[in-house]
Amino acid sequence: MRKVTAKSILSSENNMNIYRGCTHGCIYCDSRSECYGMTDTFEDIEVKVNAVALLDRTLSKRRKRAVIKTGSMTDPYIPLEKELRHMKQCLEVIERHGFGASVITKSDLVLRDIDLLQKINRKAKCVVQMTLTTFDEDLCKKLEPKVATTRRRFEVLKELQKAGIPTVVWITPILPFINDSTENIEGILSYCIDAKVRGLLTFGIGMTLRQGNREYFYSKLDELFPGLKREYIRTFGLSYIVRSPNSERLDRHARRLCEENGIIFGTKEVFDFVSELGPENSQLCLWA
Numbered sequence: 457m458r459k460v461t462a463k464s465i466l467s468s469e470n471n472m473n474i475y476r477g478c479t480h481g482c483i484y485c486d487s488r489s490e491c492y493g494m495t496d497t498f499e500d501i502e503v504k505v506n507a508v509a510l511l512d513r514t515l516s517k518r519r520k521r522a523v524i525k526t527g528s529m530t531d532p533y534i535p536l537e538k539e540l541r542h543m544k545q546c547l548e549v550i551e552r553h554g555f556g557a558s559v560i561t562k563s564d565l566v567l568r569d570i571d572l573l574q575k576i577n578r579k580a581k582c583v584v585q586m587t588l589t590t591f592d593e594d595l596c597k598k599l600e601p602k603v604a605t606t607r608r609r610f611e612v613l614k615e616l617q618k619a620g621i622p623t624v625v626w627i628t629p630i631l632p633f634i635n636d637s638t639e640n641i642e643g644i645l646s647y648c649i650d651a652k653v654r655g656l657l658t659f660g661i662g663m664t665l666r667q668g669n670r671e672y673f674y675s676k677l678d679e680l681f682p683g684l685k686r687e688y689i690r691t692f693g694l695s696y697i698v699r700s701p702n703s704e705r706l707d708r709h710a711r712r713l714c715e716e717n718g719i720i721f722g723t724k725e726v727f728d729f730v731s732e733l734g735p736e737n738s739q740l741c742l743w744a
């Protein structure tokens with residue numbers, strides 16, 4: 457663990473990352489890319505020690521409510537959070553100031569804070585977004601080895617739904633020649649329908665590879681799927697966007713299943729749903 461003092465905590469889009477680096481071990485992780493400057497230290501978590509105080513100060517100066525979003529670069533519910541509880545304290549700050557929250561995670565540790573998430577949702581809005589990539593549990597353990605499996609994440613989605621907290625599922629990344637099958641998409645969609653998720657994102661069904669995450673991913677392919685690296689190099693070269701030959705068909709299939717089941721589909725549509733506070737919730741109430 458490396459401690460740093462941050463100068464600011466929210467981006468102009470109200471995104472927040474209280475940790476840098478991640479220990480969930482997903483073999484395809486884009487956050488390992490060199491452009492983020494953490495290639496050698498990715499599992500040595502950087503902790504912004506003043507994150508909670510900084511968030512408190514920042515929100516106290518705001519005149520307009522918004523949804524504070526976290527988890528785009530680092531899962532806020534990494535194992536270290538169990539002991540540090542910075543995410544929990546940030547949610548307490550968000551709740552106290554009457555702001556909304558959106559949390560992206562793969563971890564069942566999010567259930568620890570379910571009461572807080574409910575309170576935020578009652579006051580403003582709270583959405584939990586979970587990534588599901590792989591219906592097959594054994595394959596999931598290979599691709600995402602140190603975090604709750606897809607089955608467990610589905611149980612978490614159901615718990616959240618029972619608690620009245622809206623959820624969104626990200627089906628991304630989908631890895632060519634590994635989990636780019638109709639059975640996989642249908643299996644994940646069956647979980648989404650059962651757990652009554654509100655929105656679904658696919659980003660076109662594919663993955664990204666660039667300097668840093670490509671080397672790590674290829675080393676894992678050699679370890680887990682011997683011979684597949686050659687197929688990737690032959691098919692995709694140095695492409696950043698990597699899509700399977702099945703991407704368009706799988707994306708259409710996911711869209712159709714969503715439309716049939718009343719699930720919001722598409723990047724813009726889901727992002728709008730996550731970010732929008734109702735007009736009654738957007739102005740700051742001094743008595744809240």
Ligand code: SF4
Pocket residue numbers: 478479480481482484485486487529530531562
């Ligand atoms: S949970 Fe997200 S940030 Fe963490 S290793 Fe997996 S893909 Fe990377």
